[in-house]
Amino acid sequence: MPTEILMPALSPTMEEGTLAKWLVKEGDTVNSGDLLAEIETDKATMEFEAVDEGRIGKLLIAEGTEGVAVNTPIAILLEEGESADDIDTAPQKGGDEKAKKADDRAAPSENAARSDAGSAPANEQPKSGTAAQGSAQSSTSTKSEKGDRVFASPLARRIAADRGLDLAAIQGSGPRGRIVKADVENAEPAASQAKPAASGAAKGVAMPTGASAEAVAAMFKDREYEEVRLDGMRKTIAARLTEAKQTIPHFYLRREVRIDRLMDLRAQMNEQLSERGIKLSVNDFVIKACANALQQVPDTNAVWAGDRILQLKPSDIAVAVAIDGGLITPVLRDAQQKSLSALSTEMRDLATRARDRKLAPHEYQGGSFSISNLGMFGVENFDAVINPPHGAILAVGAGVRKPVVGADGELTVATVMSMTLSVDHRVIDGARGAVLLKAIAENLEAPIAMLA
Known part of the structure; x- marks a missing residue:
């Protein structure tokens, strides 16, 4: 019997996607593991694999189609002995009978109600009527x-x-x-x-x-403008940042750190690591400093989970990466256990694949703490918006040579970097946030200790 290939949910939050490119055509024979299509989510372009074998009887969705809802039939797979004539006459798997069975299984539960408070339940992939790999959209x-x-x-x-x-x-x-x-x-x-x-x-x-699109357009009806259509990533960024500013009680802690010793150590290490093709950045030191600080102040290594706080054991650090059309935050897992060179290599790989939209969902989901560094653009200080459900995000500015008063009271010049810690007050209280920022600053001002 002909089988529907459904639009997969390639991440827990995916509700629709763009069928960017078909990698097969009607009449092609496919085996389990063969690539069928490239699908764009709000964060990445991912390849879609077959799990069943058969012949592509019909492509239902044209490549380039945007806004294809999860679980929408996108193609028909024919088994041996079936022909295209069977497509219109055969009952489609995934129809009313499948829906009835799914409804019978989906009894409401206390856990389902809890998921409304902020954390999505685990996805379950229905096997009936699905001929390709991917997790079904949770409901x-x-x-x-x-x-x-x-x-x-x-x-x-x-x-x-x-x-x-x-x-x-x-x-x-x-x-x-x-x-x-x-x-x-x-x-x-x-x-x-x-x-x-x-x-x-x-x-x-x-x-x-806010005002509707029509109301805003009416204000500028006598002005020349170009309408820029929002892609999935920009829509997601808009929704998440709006949610963050409307629902998270932000407070901000600011501090300057002297990084002259860090800069000297970085120069020495880069000279020694040059033969291995490794070049440490200031951001690599910031990542390590934050990872260690979360271990030193473990109750701040936490996320908001609707009606509770989840306190993590490992330091999973998300780092904001600017890409075409938006940004993404790949996660460095177990960062407290990794050397500076390992963090640098992994971060460079994640950033490269992020810009190519080749990250897998597990590489940009999770984490308890974020870093946003705009120092390379000459920005000296700024406030970052918390990335839910994280408990905090560190905004890092540029290192600038400034006159400072030394410990002996004498005026001197030092390289000073400004940091702002945005904190979710539901997760971390003011005093604990201050202790965390102090630990980060001490790690950066005495960087040799991070190598121990």
Whole structure:
């Protein structure tokens, strides 16, 4: 029987993607592990592999198509002995019978309700009707006041909670009527469905969303402009940063550090490492300093998980990398255990593949702490927005030669670098944040200790 190949969920937060390129054509024979297509998510371009063998009977979605929802049929796979004539007459796997079985399995649970508070449940890949590798988009269900099940993605649930919307009153446009992000964003809160917002806003009051596209365009109708269409990455950045500034109680701690000893040590090490093709950057030292500091102040190595705090054991450091059209934060796992040269090599590899959009989801998801360094652009100081669910982010400025007062009271010149620690007050209190920033500064001012 012909089998549908479905649009995969290539990351836990993916709801739709762009079918960038087909790597097969109709009539091609494929085996398990063969590459079928290249799919663009909001963060990367990923290859999509077959898990079943057969012949491509029909390509349902043209390459270059944007906004293809997860679980949408994108191609038909024929088994031996089947022909294209079987496609229209055969019942499609993944139809009403599959939906009914999935609904029966998706009973609401306490854990599903908890996922609305901020952490998405683990994805489960349905085997029936799926002919390619990838994890299915997670979806949780609850019951409405009438007892009917309501299926919605974790992101849709979070937005609905923030805006005070009743999911039971929203018509879903996703597979099997599942409510997705667009459905919630386009819904208007009615008086009868207003609920308290999860963020603590006044009852029945939705989060401010700003002026509509039409209203803004009307302001500039007599001016010449070019409309820049948002891609998936830019939409995701806009949504996450808006969420961060609206829901995270930021506070900021600022400090300057003298990095003359660091610069001298870096020069000596680079001279010795040149034969191995390794060149340490100031950012490599900052990464190591933060990783060690999180071990020295372990209660700050934490993330916000909706109704609880998760305190991590390893120092998993996310580092912001500017790429075409936005930014991404690859994660250096177990950074406290790695040498400066290992961190430098790994960071260079992650940054290169990030700019080519070749990172796998596990390479840019997770972490408890972020670093954003704009010093290479001459920026002396700035404030960074926390990357949820991280507990803090360090903004690093340029090292600048400045006159300073020495320990003996004499005026001297030193290389000074400004740092700002943005902290989530729900996770880290002010005093603990200050202790963390002090530990980072001490590691940078006495860098030889980081080599011990």
